[in-house]
Amino acid sequence: xxxxLVVIPTYNEIENIEAIIRKVFSLRDPNGRADxxxxxxxxxxxxxxxxxxxxxxxxxxxxxxTATVARLHLLERKGKLGLGTAYLDGFRWGMAQGYNYFFExxxxxxxxxxxxxxxxxxxxxxxxxxxxxxxxxxxxNVVNWPMGRVLMSYFAGVYVRFVTGMPIMDPxxxxxxxxxxxxxxILQNRIRFVGYAFQIEMxxxxxxxxxxxxxxxxxxxxxxxxxxxxxxxxxxxxxxxVLQMKIGSFFRHYIPxxxxxxxxxxxxxx
Numbered sequence: 160x161x162x163x164l165v166v167i168p169t170y171n172e173i174e175n176i177e178a179i180i181r182k183v184f185s186l187r188d189p190n191g192r193a194d195x196x197x198x199x200x201x202x203x204x205x206x207x208x209x210x211x212x213x214x215x216x217x218x219x220x221x222x223x224x225t226a227t228v229a230r231l232h233l234l235e236r237k238g239k240l241g242l243g244t245a246y247l248d249g250f251r252w253g254m255a256q257g258y259n260y261f262f263e264x265x266x267x268x269x270x271x272x273x274x275x276x277x278x279x280x281x282x283x284x285x286x287x288x289x290x291x292x293x294x295x296x297x298x299x300n301v302v303n304w305p306m307g308r309v310l311m312s313y314f315a316g317v318y319v320r321f322v323t324g325m326p327i328m329d330p331x332x333x334x335x336x337x338x339x340x341x342x343x344x345i346l347q348n349r350i351r352f353v354g355y356a357f358q359i360e361m362x363x364x365x366x367x368x369x370x371x372x373x374x375x376x377x378x379x380x381x382x383x384x385x386x387x388x389x390x391x392x393x394x395x396x397x398x399x400x401v402l403q404m405k406i407g408s409f410f411r412h413y414i415p416x417x418x419x420x421x422x423x424x425x426x427x428x429x
Contacts, residue, residue, distance in 0.1 A: 163198045163279060164258040166249035168242055172266040173209040174384035176202070180218055182272045184227060188279070198262070198275060199230040201252060203245040206238050241353030243360075250342050261342060263335045267384065270334040274377050278336040281373050288341050289365050291327065292334030293374035303381035315398075319359055322401050325366050328374060330359050341370050356400035363404060367413040 165183060169176060180200060188197040204212040215233045222228035234252060236245070250261055260282060264270045274292055281290035294300050295316060301309050312331065319330040335358075337345075345364055352360050365372060 168245035243357030288370035
């Protein structure tokens, strides 16, 4: 049964990709079959010149003849087309394949794959439409970031809450579970941003449509291998994009219902 799809965008992640694939496939849901990982993987690679996609193909070849090979997928795109479009292409692919839960996760282990189970339970058990792996719902849970980046990230959340009115502590988070019914609605709308602001726009749109969002506390650990994709251009897109997004929302009709008054902290465990 195709239940859960983890979408991982990559660009020059050859140092991390094999380890993250093997880690995800090692996971076991305590409420599922003891011998089966609940997650399928889709790697969306933007033509990485370092050979990231070839590593994925090599792992698939190694898995030939096993059931696992049918659960590792590779979508190759020509050129660096942006984080947001990578996720949207991955979601559309997964929707066509019939998955019910869709996960965003980085390839560099800044998101702990073990927390995928907790995000899944927040939606499948607790009834959330969107589960956000939050760095700031319980203090500041970030490891190995310089203080300047921690402050920039934290106050970006303050800024987003002020401009949008969206009561979420970590609006720029990129570790998320969406249910199929959310994406059925969201993918019919134009998501404008492709970088840092993409994460904000997705949550804002979900909130405006009245979907139930919860925040699941996580610990975010900065990458130890590879190079960060953060840039000044991406940060500027987020700052000015939030204003554009808010103004644009005055001219849109969010049909399903009113936005939630509050966003909860999920009470789930692995």
